[in-house]
Amino acid sequence: MVYAIRRMEKEDFRQVTEIDREVFPTQWPPPNYRQELNNKIAYYIVAHDTARTTVISPTPPERSSTGFLSHFMPWSKKKQAHQNEANLYKTQYIIGFSGIWMMVGEAHITNIAVRQQYQRQGIGELLLIATIDLSRELKAETMTLEVRESNTIAQSLYGKYGFTQVGQRRGYYLDNRESAIIMSTENLRSSAFQANLEKLRDSLTRKLGAAAA
Numbered sequence: 356m357v358y359a360i361r362r363m364e365k366e367d368f369r370q371v372t373e374i375d376r377e378v379f380p381t382q383w384p385p386p387n388y389r390q391e392l393n394n395k396i397a398y399y400i401v402a403h404d405t406a407r408t409t410v411i412s413p414t415p416p417e418r419s420s421t422g423f424l425s426h427f428m429p430w431s432k433k434k435q436a437h438q439n440e441a442n443l444y445k446t447q448y449i450i451g452f453s454g455i456w457m458m459v460g461e462a463h464i465t466n467i468a469v470r471q472q473y474q475r476q477g478i479g480e481l482l483l484i485a486t487i488d489l490s491r492e493l494k495a496e497t498m499t500l501e502v503r504e505s506n507t508i509a510q511s512l513y514g515k516y517g518f519t520q521v522g523q524r525r526g527y528y529l530d531n532r533e534s535a536i537i538m539s540t541e542n543l544r545s546s547a548f549q550a551n552l553e554k555l556r557d558s559l560t561r562k563l564g565a566a567a568a
């Protein structure tokens with residue numbers, strides 16, 4: 356399989372929200388990714404499977420097509436269904452995404468997620484490397500994030516890329532009052548951070564190249 360990374364576009368927010376709901380079902384409400392596209396400090400990227408497309412509708416269904424009124428106006432329901440069908444279009448299949456908020460020299464990772472079906476294939480790493488590259492382009496000196504105490508998978512991913520625990524926020528997550536661990540990098544331009552990044556980039560390129568061959 357071949358994966359590609361690009362900046363998140365308006366048409367992606369539905370699939371990104373779908374992935375968010377799949378991997379963070381208890382976090383409510385989900386972030387408003389459509390609004391994030393207009394947030395001046397937010398930068399999001401997506402990974403897509405180049406061998407696959409999907410069909411989506413750009414507009415949400417009208418309330419009247421499914422609500423109380425549709426019972427009395429079935430023709431309106433039909434008309435809406437027809438309009439939605441006409442609007443459907445083919446687009447790239449998004450398999451993961453990540454985002455940062457840029458704040459005075461620091462890139463704060465807001466999220467990173469991969470569709471369950473695509474996990475454990477290196478896409479999380481691909482996204483994290485692209486996020487680090489983007490943060491460096493935006494002149495971030497360091498990167499930081501919060502992660503659930505119980506989320507040892509994500510902690511392991513971040514640890515591999517040089518993030519270390521620098522603090523804790525007690526009861527940070529509203530759904531179950533779980534604490535967050537704060538993880539940060541050293542200076543992104545330090546030789547140790549860069550050497551580790553380049554070593555991991557090479558090894559991931561080999562792994563994904565072999566999988567695609």
Ligand SMILES: CC(C)(COP(=O)(O)OP(=O)(O)OC[C@H]1O[C@@H](n2cnc3c(N)ncnc32)[C@H](O)[C@@H]1OP(=O)(O)O)[C@@H](O)C(=O)NCCC(=O)NCCS
Nearest residue numbers: 378467468469474475476477478479480502508509511512
């Ligand atoms: C965290 C997440 C993005 C990783 O994505 P992924 O594509 O499966 O990860 P990769 O295949 O690139 O694996 C990279 C590293 O992540 C860690 N990792 C991934 N899956 C793991 C697992 N099942 N057990 C332990 N470590 C794991 C390892 O450090 C791994 O490196 P390794 O292959 O050298 O062991 C993915 O599990 C996910 O979407 N989780 C739900 C959302 C989430 O928790 N996001 C983090 C919010 S802070």
